[in-house]
Amino acid sequence: MLVSAKEMLQKAKAGHYAVGQFNINNLEWTKAILLTAQEMNSPVILGVSEGAGKYMCGYTTVVGMVNAMIYELGITVPVALHLDHGSYEAALKCIDAGFSSVMFDGSHYPIEENIAKTRELVALTDRLGVSLEAEVGAIGGEEDGVVGGGEVADPDECKRIADLGVTMLAAGIGNIHGKYPANWKGLSFDTLAAIQERTGEMPLVLHGGSGIPEEMVRKAITLGVSKVNVNTECQLAFAAATREYIEAGKDLEGKGFDPRKLLAPGVEVIKQTVRDKITLFGSADKA
Numbered sequence: 047m048l049v050s051a052k053e054m055l056q057k058a059k060a061g062h063y064a065v066g067q068f069n070i071n072n073l074e075w076t077k078a079i080l081l082t083a084q085e086m087n088s089p090v091i092l093g094v095s096e097g098a099g100k101y102m103c104g105y106t107t108v109v110g111m112v113n114a115m116i117y118e119l120g121i122t123v124p125v126a127l128h129l130d131h132g133s134y135e136a137a138l139k140c141i142d143a144g145f146s147s148v149m150f151d152g153s154h155y156p157i158e159e160n161i162a163k164t165r166e167l168v169a170l171t172d173r174l175g176v177s178l179e180a181e182v183g184a185i186g187g188e189e190d191g192v193v194g195g196g197e198v199a200d201p202d203e204c205k206r207i208a209d210l211g212v213t214m215l216a217a218g219i220g221n222i223h224g225k226y227p228a229n230w231k232g233l234s235f236d237t238l239a240a241i242q243e244r245t246g247e248m249p250l251v252l253h254g255g256s257g258i259p260e261e262m263v264r265k266a267i268t269l270g271v272s273k274v275n276v277n278t279e280c281q282l283a284f285a286a287a288t289r290e291y292i293e294a295g296k297d298l299e300g301k302g303f304d305p306r307k308l309l310a311p312g313v314e315v316i317k318q319t320v321r322d323k324i325t326l327f328g329s330a331d332k333a
């Protein structure tokens with residue numbers, strides 16, 4: 047059964063570790079992440095962007111697949127199914143479809159509008175026991191066509207959104223989706239410390255978790271980050287392993303063209319990436 051992300055993130059914040067949100071794209075991705083979370087006895091959040099939701103034939107398909115997989119694979123660790131960077135409308139759709147968690151990304155609206163829309167969703171998600179992530183200060187880079195400018199959030203605005211009663215808060219601290227450029231300045235820990243100081247118990251979310259040096263991730267967790275989002279690293283690992291398989295001509299040997307064989311190396315490296323992240327975030331054995 048899917049659970050809200052509330053309890054797992056409050057525990058993470060209190061225990062000074064973070065829960066990974068791993069974005070899913072298809073059945074292989076989902077299976078790899080669920081099996082690895084189970085193997086490591088870690089809570090896990092499956093992230094679905096609007097684009098990935100469309101790709102997987104809509105939110106109800108995703109809910110059906112994830113619920114069935116939890117049942118068929120005997121997954122007992124807490125699993126939240128979470129809309130990543132959703133619009134207000136997408137958040138409503140996902141709640142209807144049976145997601146246990148949603149992100150409303152109002153960071154591109156003027157702050158008053160972000161607050162008004164987030165407030166409405168707090169009332170709804172509270173009633174339904176669905177967790178809600180809000181965002182202040184757009185995350186840099188591009189994700190599924192949504193381009194952010196790499197802002198650093200205003201800690202006072204973070205407090206205003208946190209006070210609405212959201213479950214977790216994403217705030218720009220110089221993080222970027224996708225690959226980090228060579229001249230990236232790193233995370234702004236002063237900003238993170240100021241946000242944490244103003245928002246207290248609120249679990250903070252670090253987007254763009256791929257490619258951030260491990261030391262910076264560890265430090266961010268000590269400063270209140272309780273959820274780290276990872277997408278690109280799994281994609282790069284999957285693509286590289288698949289390329290290697292094809293370039294070695296393995297698809298031409300015997301039944302190597304069978305998709306269950308062709309995609310297997312990619313699945314294995316997704317598992318390894320998730321394993322490494324769970325270890326780094328400290329959520330192993332916290333299920």
Ligand code: 13P
Binds near residue numbers: 222223253255
């Ligand atoms: P990366 O693709 O950079 O890991 O970012 C993932 C993310 O933040 C999803 O919201």
